[in-house]
Amino acid sequence: MKYKKIILAIISVSMIALVILFSFVLRGNFFKYNDINVLIHEPKSKNILIKGTWKINSIESLDGLKSEINDEEKLYISNDIISFKKMGTKNPKFKFRYINFKNYLSSKGIINSKISINSDEAVIVSVTNGTDYYQEFIVIDDTHIATIFNKQYILFELEKKDVDTNSISIENSAKDRDISFLIGLKTLGNKDVVYQTYLIRKNLENKIEYKKIDGLLVNKDNNFFLVNSTNDNKEIFYTQDYIGKKNKKSFFANNSVINFLSENYISFEKNNSDNVNKSYEIHKVNQIDENKKLSVKDISGDLGENSYFESILKIGYKDYDKTLLDMSNIGVKRNNNKWVFKSIFSNYKSDSFTTTEFDLDLIPTVDIFENSSTKFSKSFIKSKADNFTDYFVSPNEKLLIILTLDELMVYSIDNGVSSTLPILKINLSEKKEVVTFQWKFDNSSEYTYNEFKKIN
Known part of the structure; x- marks a missing residue:
């Protein structure tokens, strides 16, 4: 009995020690991972990179013509407004991405030797209001950004970190716009x-x-x-x-x-040689030569697949084999003043082969429209x-x-x-x-x- 109590005591002490040790391990890992998160710097806020009042540092013409931009023009960027040459938007949305600086300039038709490049990588800030305004800015460093505007490569230097929004007017935003x-x-x-x-x-x-x-x-x-x-x-x-x-x-x-x-997307309607067996296809534009058809799930996820199956039931096919379904036989077509998803169901189980074309009620999860x-x-x-x-x-x-x-x-x-x-x-x-x-x-x-x- 005496030895049994000793054994139980040793086990209890060991368990307590393990719990304490485990808690320290967890605590160490917790702080470790939090420290890592602090060290990872990603542009999550528009305030971090380009907010402020910017003056023109230099202008490089991309078409050989003399720039008509006044050197005194200022670029204003805040949470609520962006304006340059009195054009911009009052409800900007910002997106950030990392790019290879040289490749980016080349894609814009800019000769790299004319532009000072201090880093292979840069951050691009895309500014849009979701409908009719779009502009990209290249973050050079903490006090310099650049943009391509009317075939001019414009380098801006930070003048101050705030914006006097009362002095800004955006022309063309209400009545007169090109x-x-x-x-x-x-x-x-x-x-x-x-x-x-x-x-x-x-x-x-x-x-x-x-x-x-x-x-x-x-x-x-x-x-x-x-x-x-x-x-x-x-x-x-x-x-x-x-x-x-x-x-x-x-x-x-x-x-x-x-x-x-x-x-970003293109949709085809295909027919065989006798124009009988029709099918639809959707592709990504930048992969048009790879012949990669997108499926219902690619366009609209699991909910899209469920909608596809429900549509087949609605058109009267009670018994179908899902393994025979062509989930890539979908397309987009203009109908009744709107874009409509369409598909064709081929019934292999009937006495005679039949096909039925029908509209699909899909909510895209990708930027197709x-x-x-x-x-x-x-x-x-x-x-x-x-x-x-x-x-x-x-x-x-x-x-x-x-x-x-x-x-x-x-x-x-x-x-x-x-x-x-x-x-x-x-x-x-x-x-x-x-x-x-x-x-x-x-x-x-x-x-x-x-x-x-x-x-x-």
């Missing part, structure tokens, strides 16, 4: 599918004009790319050399038609053009564009009221369908227009 509308259309009915992009621009002098090019041109943060097909539609190609059309990436897709194109356009009722649009097929309203509600069977009509809007007559009409030779559209404002609008002129 607006450009890019709309990519396809013509069906002939042997070949023809793609064209129209640019409609209303500048600060209220002059309105338009230009047209072949192919589908997209402006991705003022870096353009072109998607088009060869004459016999045996392949569809993508190129960032939208003027010379060199260095093309080809997507070999016989009998394919582009239904949708955004900054960048544009929307509502504001006016369809009855109002119908009063303007009885045979309209689609319509678009600018985010600042200053332009209304109506697509009909044979025209593009442009109306101005003032205080929610559209002009009685169109301010521009563009005749279309044949019925066309919408593939892509974008709104651009201010310096981005002007830049888009100038690039369009080069292509012409």
